[in-house]
Amino acid sequence: MTSAEIRQSFLDFFASQGHTIVPSSSLLPDSPGLLFTNAGMNQFVPIFLGEKAPNVASWAGARPAKDTRAADTQKCIRAGGKHNDLEDVGYDTYHHTLFEMLGNWSFGDYFKQDSLTWGWHLLTKVWGIPAKRLFATVYAPKPGDPSEFDTEANAIWTELFKAEGLDPVLHIVHGNRKDNFWQMGDTGPCGPCSEIHFNLLVDDNEVEGRKGVNSSSPRCIEIWNHVFIQFNANADGTFSPLAAKHVDTGMGFERVAGIYANTKGFTDFAPEPSNYSADVFAPLFAKITELSGKTYLGTVPTKREGLTEQEITDVAFRVLADHARTISCSIADGIMPGNEGRNYVIRRILRRGILYGTKLGLKTGFFEQLVAPVVLSLGSVFPELVERQDIIRRVIKSEEESFGRTLDRGLAIFNKAAVGASVITGALAFELYDTYGFPLDMTQLLATERGLTVDTEEFERLMEEQRNRGRASTKKEIIVAATEGADTTEIKPTQFTGYLSLTTETTLIDVVKTEKDTYLVFEATPFYAEMGGQVGDTGESLINGQLVHITDTIKDKSGRYLHKVAKLTTELSSGSKATLSVDATRRRAINRHHTATHLLHWALRKVIGTHVRQAGSLNTPDRLRFDFAHFESVTPAQLREIEGLVNERILENATVTSYETDFDKKPEGTLAFFGEKYGKTVRVVDAGGYSRELCGGTHVSTTGEIGLVKIVSEGAVAAGTRRLEAVSGQAAYDHVSSVESQLAATAAKIGVPLSQLDQKIDALLAQKAETDKKLKAFEQRAAAVLATELAAKAVTTDGLARVSAVVTVEAPEALREIGSQVLAKLGEGVVILGAAFGPEKVSLVAFASPAAIKAGHQAGKIISALTAQLGGKGGGKPDFAMGGGKDAAKLAEVLG
Numbered sequence: 001m002t003s004a005e006i007r008q009s010f011l012d013f014f015a016s017q018g019h020t021i022v023p024s025s026s027l028l029p030d031s032p033g034l035l036f037t038n039a040g041m042n043q044f045v046p047i048f049l050g051e052k053a054p055n056v057a058s059w060a061g062a063r064p065a066k067d068t069r070a071a072d073t074q075k076c077i078r079a080g081g082k083h084n085d086l087e088d089v090g091y092d093t094y095h096h097t098l099f100e101m102l103g104n105w106s107f108g109d110y111f112k113q114d115s116l117t118w119g120w121h122l123l124t125k126v127w128g129i130p131a132k133r134l135f136a137t138v139y140a141p142k143p144g145d146p147s148e149f150d151t152e153a154n155a156i157w158t159e160l161f162k163a164e165g166l167d168p169v170l171h172i173v174h175g176n177r178k179d180n181f182w183q184m185g186d187t188g189p190c191g192p193c194s195e196i197h198f199n200l201l202v203d204d205n206e207v208e209g210r211k212g213v214n215s216s217s218p219r220c221i222e223i224w225n226h227v228f229i230q231f232n233a234n235a236d237g238t239f240s241p242l243a244a245k246h247v248d249t250g251m252g253f254e255r256v257a258g259i260y261a262n263t264k265g266f267t268d269f270a271p272e273p274s275n276y277s278a279d280v281f282a283p284l285f286a287k288i289t290e291l292s293g294k295t296y297l298g299t300v301p302t303k304r305e306g307l308t309e310q311e312i313t314d315v316a317f318r319v320l321a322d323h324a325r326t327i328s329c330s331i332a333d334g335i336m337p338g339n340e341g342r343n344y345v346i347r348r349i350l351r352r353g354i355l356y357g358t359k360l361g362l363k364t365g366f367f368e369q370l371v372a373p374v375v376l377s378l379g380s381v382f383p384e385l386v387e388r389q390d391i392i393r394r395v396i397k398s399e400e401e402s403f404g405r406t407l408d409r410g411l412a413i414f415n416k417a418a419v420g421a422s423v424i425t426g427a428l429a430f431e432l433y434d435t436y437g438f439p440l441d442m443t444q445l446l447a448t449e450r451g452l453t454v455d456t457e458e459f460e461r462l463m464e465e466q467r468n469r470g471r472a473s474t475k476k477e478i479i480v481a482a483t484e485g486a487d488t489t490e491i492k493p494t495q496f497t498g499y500l501s502l503t504t505e506t507t508l509i510d511v512v513k514t515e516k517d518t519y520l521v522f523e524a525t526p527f528y529a530e531m532g533g534q535v536g537d538t539g540e541s542l543i544n545g546q547l548v549h550i551t552d553t554i555k556d557k558s559g560r561y562l563h564k565v566a567k568l569t570t571e572l573s574s575g576s577k578a579t580l581s582v583d584a585t586r587r588r589a590i591n592r593h594h595t596a597t598h599l600l601h602w603a604l605r606k607v608i609g610t611h612v613r614q615a616g617s618l619n620t621p622d623r624l625r626f627d628f629a630h631f632e633s634v635t636p637a638q639l640r641e642i643e644g645l646v647n648e649r650i651l652e653n654a655t656v657t658s659y660e661t662d663f664d665k666k667p668e669g670t671l672a673f674f675g676e677k678y679g680k681t682v683r684v685v686d687a688g689g690y691s692r693e694l695c696g697g698t699h700v701s702t703t704g705e706i707g708l709v710k711i712v713s714e715g716a717v718a719a720g721t722r723r724l725e726a727v728s729g730q731a732a733y734d735h736v737s738s739v740e741s742q743l744a745a746t747a748a749k750i751g752v753p754l755s756q757l758d759q760k761i762d763a764l765l766a767q768k769a770e771t772d773k774k775l776k777a778f779e780q781r782a783a784a785v786l787a788t789e790l791a792a793k794a795v796t797t798d799g800l801a802r803v804s805a806v807v808t809v810e811a812p813e814a815l816r817e818i819g820s821q822v823l824a825k826l827g828e829g830v831v832i833l834g835a836a837f838g839p840e841k842v843s844l845v846a847f848a849s850p851a852a853i854k855a856g857h858q859a860g861k862i863i864s865a866l867t868a869q870l871g872g873k874g875g876g877k878p879d880f881a882m883g884g885g886k887d888a889a890k891l892a893e894v895l896g
Contacts, residue, residue, distance in 0.1 A: 003257040003280040014071035027333040036077035040103035054107030068109035090319035093274035098326035100253035108244035131164040139192030140174035193227040224251040283373035284321040292360040316356040323353035324370035334611035364404030368396040398631040410436030426458020493559025498526035502582040519562035529555035533617035539582040589621035592729040602691035603645040653704030654688030708732040787821035801829030812843035836888035
């Protein structure tokens with residue numbers, strides 16, 4: 001069987017058992033706290049938690065079979081967080097950052113008997129794996145472990161092994177909580193699991209095979225895990241039986257396909273095991289061979305330093321094959337290389353791949369050529385790769401160009417520092433990270449290959465200092481620092497009433513004073529505190545007859561809203577009654593910009609692609625700023641389309657609703673962002689049903705209140721991050737009015753009606769081009785005349801002509817043209833020309849013919865000596881050099 005046939009036979013087998021075959025979910029997980037989809041069960045978590053009914057066919061958009069049974073092949077990434085295989089990829093033959101997990105699930109339907117029996121049948125009868133080479137693990141708790149010995153699974157396996165004439169005592173291995181008990185978290189669904197291990201030793205001796213189970217041996221490996229979700233872990237540490245019991249299984253596709261290929265259909269166990277033997281990697285290996293001219297032989301190093309040339313080659317082949325799959329599938333699912341969270345992990349993987357390409361002699365720019373073989377091997381299973389292959393290549397190309405500019409320089413710096421060193425300093429590692437874009441693990445990899453270590457403690461200290469510098473610049477951190485001495489356990493968060501009303505009757509509970517400012521804290525407030533990109537409210541407070549102006553609102557770590565106030569005429573005391581009133585005009589302007597930000601986010605994703613993700617925002621009364629993940633500039637045509645879509649939606653005057661719901665019950669398609677800390681309850685902002693995001697900010701009631709949105713600018717702020725700035729409402733009207741006034745004034749200056757301005761500018765530009773052409777011809781004739789005059793004044797010494805003169809020219813560049821013409825007229829000799837451009841700017845050029853150079857007259861040395869006398873510097877090649885100085889008064893003397 002081919003790899004594709006193995007995958008399909010798995011799906012066909014479970015389809016024949018009444019399972020709905022569902023598509024792989026995105027590598028971008030629904031949970032913002034999860035880096036990547038890292039297991040087949042991720043998309044089914046809501047069912048296990050009882051938050052969704054197991055109507056698989058309807059909610060997964062799958063081919064219907066039974067709603068309580070499902071099977072699929074799921075793309076998974078394990079390259080960050082708790083599950084991280086990145087550092088091992090390449091150095092062995094079974095770790096991957098991206099892999100497929102074949103799985104079948106039962107949601108309150110079948111349980112252990114069917115799951116284990118079907119699994120055994122598929123492996124031994126359908127695929128033909130020798131039963132003697134399989135071992136099963138069964139949960140056997142140690143003292144203190146949850147639940148009891150899994151007698152049911154043990155009995156099932158006993159019968160299955162006996163039916164094959166095998167000794168269950170040898171083939172069933174007991175495992176404790178670490179190996180054979182699965183929990184989703186500290187509380188929630190959990191249960192025992194039963195793993196199937198494959199003995200790949202050359203000899204099928206059962207005693208030796210049993211020793212390899214759970215021993216991390218590459219010759220005895222787990223291929224399939226059957227998890228039986230039958231308990232709920234309670235907060236008090238007890239475990240209660242679930243009313244509905246579930247099955248969750250996962251099989252490593254590349255592992256099984258590699259074993260099949262390596263053993264010639266499970267018949268020859270002499271070759272060393274390797275997942276990379278699976279033909280799913282063949283197109284990639286063929287392309288890497290074509291690009292590098294090198295051959296993959298499958299060697300595996302026993303250490304990380306001092307590798308042979310072939311070992312380096314084979315490690316690089318495996319790294320590139322793995323990383324190309326990961327990068328391509330990630331980008332296809334909208335995960336772009338970037339500077340934060342999962343996006344940074346993808347950037348690290350791509351840069352690691354580019355680095356390994358250099359070990360094969362590949363120049364930066366090769367990696368995008370690996371997309372085609374990925375699409376060839378996986379496109380039929382994951383159609384998004386086919387649909388988005390163009391954008392995948394463009395993203396990779398952009399990243400390669402960015403990193404390529406610093407890679408060679410960074411490697412040179414590292415190599416120089418590594419000579420004679422035993423440790424790479426944290427300062428150097430930080431420089432490589434901060435200036436040249438080297439992730440720390442990349443520097444560690446380079447160090448390990450040379451038998452060196454990296455001072456990570458110093459690196460982390462420097463990183464923290466950089467973070468502190470960034471935090472120190474923010475107003476919020478200053479205020480948080482000012483209140484750090486308070487006992488936050490006794491502080492109640494401020495009740496925010498500003499979603500429904502802009503006025504509140506409340507009580508003053510604290511006055512916080514810092515070195516420069518005073519802040520008031522109330523029991524409740526309608527003032528929005530700066531957060532989520534939205535600036536804080538301003539307004540007034542009437543306290544004991546004193547009108548107090550509130551100039552800003554922020555929030556401290558305990559949840560208190562701190563209202564910054566202008567100068568107080570009298571002291572205020574806690575317990576005073578207060579009436580708070582938000583500046584309504586300013587708040588409405590902020591609302592318009594915040595809702596406009598959501599609409600722009602929606603339009604960006606619609607026009608550019610769903611890979612666009614928010615990377616930061618700012619919403620003020622006067623403007624909005626929206627940073628987003630994207631790999632290239634947005635074209636003027638795209639900006640017009642985005643702006644047009646937003647204003648179309650504004651004219652529709654759709655209702656904007658905001659409501660709270662449990663995070664896990666948010667509507668399908670609601671945008672949530674990795675890195676944000678969402679609690680159990682979240683706030684959904686829904687504009688017309690098409691823009692739906694989790695957001696705690698304030699918004700308009702209908703899109704029509706926004707009035708108008710005008711995009712002001714778009715540009716890059718970092719590699720892979722773009723920034724869009726726009727205005728709405730009154731600010732948009734003011735912007736349009738200002739632009740119209742500027743255009744009218746420009747038309748008046750030129751003396752044409754505004755309607756004819758563009759034609760007149762075109763005519764003036766054409767006229768300028770013609771004038772520039774004539775001026776250039778005149779300058780060339782003048783230069784030729786001057787060159788003739790200078791050549792006529794040449795002084796000949798030892799058979800070499802010499803011209804040294806001060807000339808008058810419009811620009812330093814003219815010196816080079818005149819000098820080259822003079823030397824051409826002289827034949828053999830030296831030409832030195834200088835010109836002053838003001839009292840403190842001098843430019844010089846020098847030319848030397850071959851005979852002059854042979855006689856010891858080198859242009860570079862001449863310029864270096866002359867510019868030093870003029871308070872400057874310069875140099876160049878023996879035949880031509882340029883330089884500058886500051887003392888124009890000495891120019892004639894120096895050249896005399």
